[in-house]
Amino acid sequence: MTGCLYFAYGSNLSLTQMAKRCPASFFHGRAVLPDYKWQINQRGFANIIPSPGNCxxxxxxxxSSSSDDEARLDRSEGVHRGCYSKVSLPMIVYPASDEMRTRRIVDRGGAVAVGNSRREKSGRMENNVLVYMSETYVQRGEPREEYIRRINAGIEDGVAMDIPKAFFENVVREYIPERSVPVSLLPQGSRVRSRSAVVEIRAREKEGRDGDEEYYSSDGYRYNSSTQPSRRSKSGGRWRDEVEDPQYDYQGRPLSTQRNNNYSSYYAPVIRTVSPDDDVEWYLKRSRRRSVL
Incomplete structure (x- = not known):
């Protein structure tokens, strides 16, 4: 069987996420990449940079080359957008005693359930392991809020699959807190000045009643049909809510007034999830409001 080994160090440590992104992939084991350092770069995502003496x-x-998993991974990692580059690096690989399809591990209860009964083989040097890294975005940054949740899921699976817990505590926790605060727990009226700062939303919909629902936007405010105007439109088979905020844009800044056309425009993200296990979904919508001159 031809193919390649892929080294995951970010959110793809989560076997659940990896099984969704690359359903034909196999879990091979764990690895240690010498002379590199883990970081969150200015884009808000995990990256590795050369650093002698670190790992x-x-x-x-x-x-497998017979599947489209590598092409799917290219898309999810944003290779065509220049977010990451693909390189082959040497590293020490500790193969699992039984190579298992990633999807099967998830179906059997996840990394914690499988990891308890798994034994790994002795480490060996592999010279050509596929790694996604950025050589452009190498400055230290802050993680995006939705990314914190995914990294924490990966940490849990990584520890279950024998990655030393000390690595996460001493390196990754410098950037990634154990959990982030849901917007629903913020004081009423508090504003979040980041498009990615909403991480947990509970949306309630009543079928057949247009706009009769509650949700939170990124500025920390709760909206419903009685407090804010909203319109529903269907795009790509999914409902989108166009909400107007008469005061601030998605970054918490006062809306600018365009006197030439008597309108102001802004983009307001809204997240909708129907259960805690669903992925966070962002909708960027353009809204217009009549300015008060």
Whole structure:
């Protein structure tokens, strides 16, 4: 079987996420990449940078050339947008005693359930392991809020698959807190000045009643049909809510007034999830309001 080994060190440490992104992949084991350092870059995502004397721990998956998993991974990592580059690096790989399809591990109860009964083989040097890294975005940054949740899921699976817990505590926790605060727990009227700062939304919909629902936007305010105007439109088979905020844009800044056309425009993200396990969904909508001159 031809293919390649792929080294994951960020959110793809989560076997659940990896099974969704690359359903034909196999969990191969864990690995240690020497002379590199783990970081969150200015884009808000995990990256590795050369750093003699340091090392990065991660998980290794087998991507078969007979599947489209590598192409799917390219898309999810934003290779065509220049977010990451693909490189081959040497590292020490500790293969699992039984290579198992990632999807099967998830179906059997996840990394914690499988990891308790798994034994790994002795480490060996692999010279050509696929790694996604950015050589452009190498400055230290802050993680995006939705990314914190995914990294924490990856940490849990990584520890279950024998990545040393000390690596996460001493390196990753410098950037990633254990959990982030849901917007629903923020004081009423508080404003979040980041498009990515909403991480947990509970949306309630009543079928057949247009706009009769409650949700939170990124500025920390709760909206419903009685407090804010909203319109519903269907795009791509999914409902979108166009909400007007008469005071601030998505970054918490006062809306600018365009006197030439008597309108102000802004983009307001709204997240909708129907259960805690669903992925966070962002909708960027353009709204217009009549300015008061």
């Amino acid at each position: 990065v721990h991660g998980l290794v998956y087998w991507l």
